Amino acid sequence: MKDEALTPEDFDRxxxxxxxxxxxxxLKYEKTRIRLITFFVGGGCGCDAxxxxxxxxxxxxxxxxxxxxxxYQDGDKLFYFLGFAKNIRHExxxxxxxxxxxxxxxxxIEDEDSTNTENELECxxxxxxxxxxxxxxxxxxxxxxxxxxxxxxxxxLAVQLDIDIRTLRLRVHRVREQLKPCIEDCLIQNEITS
Numbered sequence: 001m002k003d004e005a006l007t008p009e010d011f012d013r014x015x016x017x018x019x020x021x022x023x024x025x026x027l028k029y030e031k032t033r034i035r036l037i038t039f040f041v042g043g044g045c046g047c048d049a050x051x052x053x054x055x056x057x058x059x060x061x062x063x064x065x066x067x068x069x070x071x072y073q074d075g076d077k078l079f080y081f082l083g084f085a086k087n088i089r090h091e092x093x094x095x096x097x098x099x100x101x102x103x104x105x106x107x108x109i110e111d112e113d114s115t116n117t118e119n120e121l122e123c124x125x126x127x128x129x130x131x132x133x134x135x136x137x138x139x140x141x142x143x144x145x146x147x148x149x150x151x152x153x154x155x156x157l158a159v160q161l162d163i164d165i166r167t168l169r170l171r172v173h174r175v176r177e178q179l180k181p182c183i184e185d186c187l188i189q190n191e192i193t194s
Contacts, residue, residue: 010061056084123186
């Protein structure tokens with residue numbers, strides 16, 4: 001997927017595009033990166049989420065360098081990144097196991113067609129963004145890995161939080177329960193506006 005890394009000039013161009021004010025650009029970069037990681041984790045890309053988020057930045061940067069970013073992108077640039085992220089996720093899932101994990105916040109998330117899954121993932125992303133930072137971090141960390149790595153990571157997470165594994169599961173369950181109504185409302189709103 002990835003052929004070359006961002007040069008310092010490419011990164012500066014990307015930051016300038018995000019915002020002319022360097023500190024604001026850095027904040028927007030971090031916020032966008034967190035949302036992309038959330039998108040990839042929720043989309044079944046597990047432990048590769050950070051690498052794939054970087055790939056989305058690389059692809060946007062290449063478009064900027066080539067002068068192929070149109071003026072309409074002056075609004076919320078996150079949606080521009082998400083367009084690339086969706087393609088990157090499809091490539092990743094085609095290459096890897098397509099049945100990998102998604103954050104199980106609705107019963108329908110793995111049972112519907114890809115359009116509905118896209119809507120659910122976008123709603124998941126929006127609803128995660130509304131959570132307090134600690135809860136958002138917890139749920140993303142909890143679902144970051146698969147298989148044996150998942151078990152070990154959750155054990156380390158519990159130790160890091162100084163709680164037992166049952167308490168960790170309970171906390172994540174509560175966050176999922178908090179997310180469900182938000183996601184269901186978002187899906188209903190999407191159906192109404194479609």
